[in-house]
Amino acid sequence: MRSFLGVVTFLFTAVASAVSTKGNRLLVLLDDVAQKDGYAKFLGDLTARGYQIVYDTPRSEQLSLFELGERQYDHLLFLPTKVKGLGPKLTPNILIDFVNAEGNILVAQSSTHSASTSIGNFLAELDITLPAGRTGLVVDHFNYDTITASEKHDVLVLDAPEPVRDGVKSFFSPSADAVLALPNTVGHTLGAGHLLTPVLRAPSTAYSYNPKEQFDAVDADDLFAAGKQLSLVSVFQARNSARVTVLGSADMIQDSWIEAKVSRPKGSKVTVANREFAKALTGWTFQELGVLRVNEVEHHLTGDNETNPGIYRVKTDVTYGISISEYAWDSWKPYNLPENDALQLEFSMLSPFHRLDLSPVSVTKDATVFGTSFILPDQHGIFNFRVNYKRPFLSVVDEKHTVSVRHIAHDEWPRSFVISGAWPWISGIGATVTGFVAFCAVWVYSKPTPKAGKAKKTQ
Template sequence: MLRKLLWILLISFPLFAILCASFSEENPTDRRVLVLLDDFAIKSSHSLYFKSLESRGFDLDFKLAGDPKLALQRYGQYLYDAAILFCPTVERFGGSIHVASLLDFVDSGHDLIIAADASGSELIRDIAVECGVDFDEDPAAFVIDHTSYAVSETEGDHTLIASDDLIQSEVILGSKKIEAPVLFKGIGHSINPANNLVLKVLSASPAAYSANPNSKLSSPPTLTGSAISLVSVVQARNNARVLISGSLSMFSNWFFRSGVQKAGSTTKYEKCGNEQFLTELSKWVFHERGHLKAVNVRHHKVGEVDEPSIYRIKDDLDYSVEVYEWSGTSWEPYVADDLQVQFYMMSPYVLKTLSTDHKGRYYTSFKVPDVYGVFQFKVEYQRLGYTSLSLSKQIPVRPFRHNEYERFIPAAYPYYGASFSMVMFDIGFRE
C-alpha cells in the first residue's frame, strides 16, 4: 500500500509542479509558454528571440506543431499560460489542439503570438480571422513597396520592407524610441476600423501594395497603402493579448543582426530595429508592461473609518482605491489624471475624477444624492495599451427616518410666518 502511494506521488508531482507554475495576478511574468514549430531548425534560426524571453524568466516548451501528444490542458487545468505559433505552414495541429481549443485558450485569459508567412496555411489564417485580422487571400502575395524598401545588393527585390511607421505608444513599445527601421518580408493583413480591440503597431507606407511579385497585376490589389498592417495586436475584453505578424522571418537571427538602409535615405544603420521592436512588443504581449491591478477599494462616511452597510441620502462620504502597474519585476504605483468613479443607479448620479497622491492611491469625496435606492460605486477604466479595470461595489441608500428630518425647515419660514400672522390676526379680531 505504501509503495502504491509513493508511486502515485512520484507520477503526480511533475503535473502538480506544472499547474503551480501557471499565471498569477501577483506575478504576471511567472509563466510557461508553449512554442509550436514547423521544424526544430526554427529553434536555432530564431534563437535570439527565444533567449530574450528566457532571460526574462519565461519557461519555453518547444514542440512540433504536429506532435500527436500536444495538449493545452489536462484534468481541466491549463498547462500553459501563453502560446507562440511559429508554424505558418501547419495544416493540422497534433494531439488535442485545434482552432476552437486555441480560441478557448485566449477566451480563458491566455496570451498568443502568431507568425504567418506568404506560404501561410488556411489553419493559421482561420485563427487570425477569429482574432479580427484578414490576411491577403492570395497565398503567393507579398507586401511590395517601391519607395520604402531596404537597400540591398538585390535592388529589384522590393519585398524586403523597411518600415518606420510605428504606433505611438510608450506602454506598447517602451519609452526608448526605435530609431532604425524595422525589416519585414511577408504577407500583409487588414483590420476592421470598427474593431477597437485590434491595433496596428507596424504599418506599410502609402505606396505599398500586396501582390504576387512573380506575376503581372491583372487586377487592382485588394490591399494597398497604409491600410496594410504588417504587425497587429489585440487586447481582448478579458485582457488577454494577441500578437499577429505576417512574417516569421522578422523574428529570425538574420533579421535581428542585419543592418538597414531605407531607400531614398543616406542614413545606414548597423542594426535594424527588429530586435528592439519585437522584444519591447513581447513585453507588452506577456503583460510585463501595461498590466494594472486595483486593490483596497474603500468607502465610508466622512470622519469615520469603517465601511457602512447602508448610506442615508445627503451623507458625505469618502471613496478611495489603490492602482498599481506591473513593471516586469514588481508592482509600481500607477499615476494618471483620468481615473473616475461613478455613483450609479440606472445612470450615474455622481461622476467624480479621482485625485492621486502619486503613490498609487486615488481618492475623492462627495455627497450622496437626494435619491434612495440601490447604488453602485463603479470604476470603468480603459486606456490604450493598458489592461482595463472594472470595479463595482453595491450599497443601498435609504431616505430620512421620521425622526431625522429637521424640526423647522428654513425654506418654509415664510409659511411659518404667514401661519403665525393669521393666528395673531384671528386673536385680535376676536378681541
C-alpha cells in the first residue's frame, strides 16, 4: 500500500512540476493581493502549467528575492502598481542582481498607472526608455476597437507579431490571422543594444502622448515617439540567457480582455488571441521556449576512433560534431535550423583560420547532430574549436574547445624518392656519385706508362 501511495505521489509531483527549465517558483507583485482576481484566467493558465505562484506587495516586510546569496524565486511578474517606489528590497541594483543570477522578469504596464521609479531605472539599465513621467498612452486613429474605443481610440487592434527577420524563429504568432487587442498601452523605445529585440511594434499611424498634460491638443514636437519608433512588447536576453520582457498593456491579460471580441473600422467582430499570445510570451520569458542545450561535442581525426584528442598535426583531416536540443514546453526535441540561418564552426587562433557551416549529420528523438570535416591549416600553435551561436529569442550557445596543433615531425616527412619532383635531382646525385666512383676505379687500376731511362754520362 505504501509503495502504491509513493508511486501516486511521484506521479502527482511529476505532473505538478513546472515545465520551465529554470524552475517553477514565480513571484507576482501587485498593489493588493485581491487584484489577482482580475487576472484569474491568465494566472490560472500559469498554475495549470505547474508554476508555484506566490502573491505579494512591494511594501511587504517579508519580501526578499535572495536568501544567503541564492535566489528565492525563479521568475518575477510585475503587474501595475500605484506606488512610486518599490522599496529597498526591489531596487534597480537588486533587480539587476536577480537577472545576473539567471532569474527572469516580466514587467506589465498600463497607462492608468505610472511605472515606479525602480522599474523605470531598471529598464533604463537595459537601454529601454519609458515616456517622461513614466507614463503615456498610445493611440491610433486607424487601428482601434470601434466597440469600446470609438472616441478615444486607445484600444489598439493589431495583427499578431511577424518574424523579426528571415532566419529567426517566431514564437509569438498564435496563427496567421490572429488579432490582438491592447488597451491602455504604454509605449517604449529601444536603444541600439544587440541584446534587445522588439516583439510587437506600433503601426506607422500610432503615437504616444501624455493624456494628463496634452489633453487639449497634441503638438508633434512634444510627442514621446510615433510609428515604428514605438515598441509595445519587447524582450531582453542577457548573455547568461536570463530574460526580461516588457509588456506595454497589462490590461490585455485581464479577464475582461483576454478573450474579448473587437472590431476594426470597417471590419467585422473577431475574438482576440490575447490568451494564446500571453501563453507564448510567458513561455518564452520563463524559459519554456527557445532554450537550446548542447549535449555533446566531439572532434577527431577523420577515420580515427580516438575522440577529442588534445593535440593534432598540421594539414590533417579533422571531423567535428555538436549535438543540440531545443526545449519546447515540456520536452527536449531536435533543434531544426530556420531557413536562411546557419550554425557555424570557427577554428581560430587569434582570428579564424576556418569558418564553416555545420550541416545536420544525424537526428535522434531529442537531438540533432551538426557536423563538418576540414583540413587543419599549415600553422602550428594553440587553436580553438568554437561554436558561437547567438540569435534573437534563442538561448546562447557558446562552446569552445582548445587543442594544440604541432608541426610535422622529422620522421613524418615523405622520403625524397616518392616525390616525383625530386627525381631529376636524385638522378643528378646518382650520376655524380657513379661518375666519381668510376673515375676512382679507373685511376686506381690504371698502370702508369714507364718512362725511357737516360744514358749514364761518361767522361
